[in-house]
Amino acid sequence: MNIAAVMTGLMIALSLAILLEAKPLNSRSCGGKAADVVFVLDVSSSIWPKHFREHMLTFVHEVVDSLHVGPGVDQARVGAVTFSDEVWLEFHLNQFMDKDQLLERVAKIESRGGNTDTHEALEFVDLNLFKEDKGARQNTSRIVIVITDGASRKVKATMQAAATLRGHGAAIFAIGVGNKVNVQQLKDIASQPSGEFVFEVTNFQALDSIKSELVNRTCKVQITTTPEPTTTTTTTTTTTTTPTTTTTTPTTTTTTPTTTTTTPTTTTTTPTTTTTTPTTTTTTPTTTTTTEASTTTKKDPNMNDGPQGDVDTVACLNRPADVYFVLDSSSSIWIHDFQTNVLGFVRDVIDIFDVSRESTRVGVITFSDTPRTVFGLDSHVHKDELLKAVNKDNVLYTPGLTYTAEAIQQARMNLFREGRKDVNQILILLTDGQSKDPNATVHVARAAHNDGITLFAVGIGEGVDTAELHAVASQPSEDFVLMVDDFNSLTSKKALLAARTCGSKATLFPPVKPLKDGDSSRECYLQNADVLVAYDSSMVGGIVSTQITSTLHRVSATLDAWNTDVTLGTMTSPDCVEQQSAPLSSSLVFGKYVNSVTRSQTSQMTRVLKSVRMSGFSAKNGHRVSAKKVLIIVLDPSSTSKLTQLAQEAAKIRGDDVEVFVVTSGRQGGQLVQDMVSEPKLAHVIRLPALDFSNYAYASDVIVKSLCRGEESWQY
Numbered sequence: 094m095n096i097a098a099v100m101t102g103l104m105i106a107l108s109l110a111i112l113l114e115a116k117p118l119n120s121r122s123c124g125g126k127a128a129d130v131v132f133v134l135d136v137s138s139s140i141w142p143k144h145f146r147e148h149m150l151t152f153v154h155e156v157v158d159s160l161h162v163g164p165g166v167d168q169a170r171v172g173a174v175t176f177s178d179e180v181w182l183e184f185h186l187n188q189f190m191d192k193d194q195l196l197e198r199v200a201k202i203e204s205r206g207g208n209t210d211t212h213e214a215l216e217f218v219d220l221n222l223f224k225e226d227k228g229a230r231q232n233t234s235r236i237v238i239v240i241t242d243g244a245s246r247k248v249k250a251t252m253q254a255a256a257t258l259r260g261h262g263a264a265i266f267a268i269g270v271g272n273k274v275n276v277q278q279l280k281d282i283a284s285q286p287s288g289e290f291v292f293e294v295t296n297f298q299a300l301d302s303i304k305s306e307l308v309n310r311t312c313k314v315q316i317t318t319t320p321e322p323t324t325t326t327t328t329t330t331t332t333t334t335t336p337t338t339t340t341t342t343p344t345t346t347t348t349t350p351t352t353t354t355t356t357p358t359t360t361t362t363t364p365t366t367t368t369t370t371p372t373t374t375t376t377t378p379t380t381t382t383t384t385e386a387s388t389t390t391k392k393d394p395n396m397n398d399g400p401q402g403d404v405d406t407v408a409c410l411n412r413p414a415d416v417y418f419v420l421d422s423s424s425s426i427w428i429h430d431f432q433t434n435v436l437g438f439v440r441d442v443i444d445i446f447d448v449s450r451e452s453t454r455v456g457v458i459t460f461s462d463t464p465r466t467v468f469g470l471d472s473h474v475h476k477d478e479l480l481k482a483v484n485k486d487n488v489l490y491t492p493g494l495t496y497t498a499e500a501i502q503q504a505r506m507n508l509f510r511e512g513r514k515d516v517n518q519i520l521i522l523l524t525d526g527q528s529k530d531p532n533a534t535v536h537v538a539r540a541a542h543n544d545g546i547t548l549f550a551v552g553i554g555e556g557v558d559t560a561e562l563h564a565v566a567s568q569p570s571e572d573f574v575l576m577v578d579d580f581n582s583l584t585s586k587k588a589l590l591a592a593r594t595c596g597s598k599a600t601l602f603p604p605v606k607p608l609k610d611g612d613s614s615r616e617c618y619l620q621n622a623d624v625l626v627a628y629d630s631s632m633v634g635g636i637v638s639t640q641i642t643s644t645l646h647r648v649s650a651t652l653d654a655w656n657t658d659v660t661l662g663t664m665t666s667p668d669c670v671e672q673q674s675a676p677l678s679s680s681l682v683f684g685k686y687v688n689s690v691t692r693s694q695t696s697q698m699t700r701v702l703k704s705v706r707m708s709g710f711s712a713k714n715g716h717r718v719s720a721k722k723v724l725i726i727v728l729d730p731s732s733t734s735k736l737t738q739l740a741q742e743a744a745k746i747r748g749d750d751v752e753v754f755v756v757t758s759g760r761q762g763g764q765l766v767q768d769m770v771s772e773p774k775l776a777h778v779i780r781l782p783a784l785d786f787s788n789y790a791y792a793s794d795v796i797v798k799s800l801c802r803g804e805e806s807w808q809y
Contacts, residue, residue, distance in 0.1 A: 128169045128234040133214050135241035137177040138206040145204040148297035159308045164190040176214035177207025187228025211245035215254035234314045235263040244275035255282040264314040268292045288428045288492045306425045414453045414517040417504040421524035423461040424492040432485040434580035445591035448476040460500035461493030470511045497528035498537045505541045506654040523551045527558040538565040540790030551575045617655045617801035623720040624661045625709050628727035629698040631666040640786035647793035664705050666697035677715030702742035722751040736765040743769035758784035
């Protein structure tokens with residue numbers, strides 16, 4: 094055999110593998126890398142067969158189609174099991190080496206029904222799937238992908254089975270679908286860090302949004318299996334100090350081409366060896382550090398950054414601005430991409446700004462399930478200090494869903510509190526996917542526009558909803574939306590974003606603040622309060638009920654941003670089957686409230702108020718003894734003929750030391766509506782034109798304005 098030819102071929106394959114690994118899903122990102130992949134699919138009764146067929150199997154089909162499946166040593170093999178209260182073997186790793194045949198078999202997997210015994214499925218995989226006679230290979234990444242929509246019946250057994258499987262060298266990804274998933278259990282099942290191995294999606298349709306990232310992460314799984322001690326030559330390479338130099342071939346002359354395919358195999362040596370033994374003579378592995386550098390560099394070698402340095406800095410000199418970066422850290426983003434590429438991009442852009450207390454100030458917010466202000470505009474007013482603050486230990490990766498609306502709202506409120514008058518106010522949103530509630534996101538963004546805030550939207554990867562970004566960004570959107578193919582390409586946009594930021598004119602519309610200017614606009618007089626909102630979902634219907642709950646979520650987030658120590662809950666129609674009351678809870682918990690409503694047939698408002706009086710402000714419903722009690726009644730006077738009875742119930746509630754507001758459409762109801770509220774009457778009647786909650790941001794601002802004003806500002 095011609096050794097030189099073999100070496101040349103290996104180097105070509107290695108180069109292709111490196112190039113392919115940097116490409117998106119449809120570029121066969123795992124080409125040149127072997128992997129044994131087993132899908133573990135929940136087929137219990139809680140999963141609708143239609144969703145299983147159309148979404149879960151489609152997801153599996155597309156992930157498999159992205160793998161380099163085949164019989165070769167550098168190709169992927171796929172196995173699958175399904176489970177409920179039994180486990181069914183669908184196919185072994187070596188059963189389908191042809192991708193077309195494999196995909197045909199995936200399409201035939203059936204939904205079966207039953208309970209959720211996840212532990213049995215994991216035990217079955219450990220005992221039966223990763224066997225050499227069934228297609229499993231040594232020195233190959235072993236990957237298990239669990240997809241479930243519920244909690245396992247036996248938690249401890251599931252944790253033990255997962256730990257055993259991981260201990261045998263398998264990397265476990267856990268994908269939770271829907272709102273019944275036990276997130277902690279997913280983290281217990283998955284490999285560590287859980288931020289890289291746990292995915293959460295709201296429903297089966299949303300599985301499509303994570304397929305690219307799942308494939309990318311499986312390609313980066315490190316080999317942790319220990320080969321059988323049948324080869325005595327493997328111990329000759331245990332002295333290397335870099336993690337990429339542990340070759341499994343006995344010939345040290347081939348270390349360079351083989352290290353990338355076994356990059357993480359730090360456990361390929363026998364358990365008795367250590368990484369510090371100084372007796373070996375193989376110093377050549379140090380040359381392999383060059384291949385590692387080529388795969389971890391932040392800069393895309395094919396990228397042209399354009400003009401940088403002094404040109405950009407000069408463009409930003411003497412350009413005062415208040416800038417908030419709003420960074421998506423949801424589960425669809427790999428932790429490495431967030432910590433390296435996203436934070437690196439933020440630092441690069443900041444480095445171009447003219448940072449000082451008088452010029453440009455910068456704050457950072459991260460978000461997934463909930464927004465988190467990392468630091469505000471006044472926290473770091475010197476560039477060196479600011480750049481040091483943007484690090485992975487300070488700007489934490491917090492996986493979860495993508496609640497973009499809440500993050501924009503928090504940034505908006507932060508700018509309102511901290512921002513300087515007559516200075517450009519700018520939000521820079523970085524995200525890789527569609528928001529959890531696109532309508533709410535657009536509404537909040539428009540409210541930010543109306544506040545005079547310029548909003549840039551940076552979309553990363555193919556999972557981004559381009560239409561949503563253009564709706565969120567300032568206008569004309571083509572000047573305020575930037576798109577990149579992947580996280581590595583972010584740095585190519587730093588100069589463009591900085592230049593546009595420095596040259597932007599933020600006040601595109603007359604600013605509309607949620608509270609009055611002056612002292613009262615900088616604080617909320619409602620402190621330490623439990624706020625209940627009562628409405629008749631049977632009369633307003635499902636769509637309006639959804640709009641109300643979305644509005645109330647914005648109210649809760651706003652009050653939370655103002656540090657008011659306010660909890661918020663709802664009381665609604667007792668006989669409405671689908672719409673349930675939400676207990677008093679924090680902004681984060683209330684944000685999880687699922688606004689699923691249907692229409693009932695008769696008005697229940699009197700009964701709603703009776704429920705408020707009997708149990709609304711009880712300890713069982715979350716009321717805090719020391720907290721002020723506040724009730725907001727959402728009322729369309731034209732929808733009921735029982736205003737007198739409602740006024741009587743409201744009077745009884747006020748007698749229990751409850752401050753009562755009414756949100757109503759106009760002046761209908763007259764004196765009877767005023768009889769329902771606390772003194773002063775006019776200050777407690779909140780006028781919302783047409784009782785229209787469709788503009789969540791506007792409606793929430795109207796409510797917050799009424800709740801937060803002090804008695805000295807109650808002048809009509």
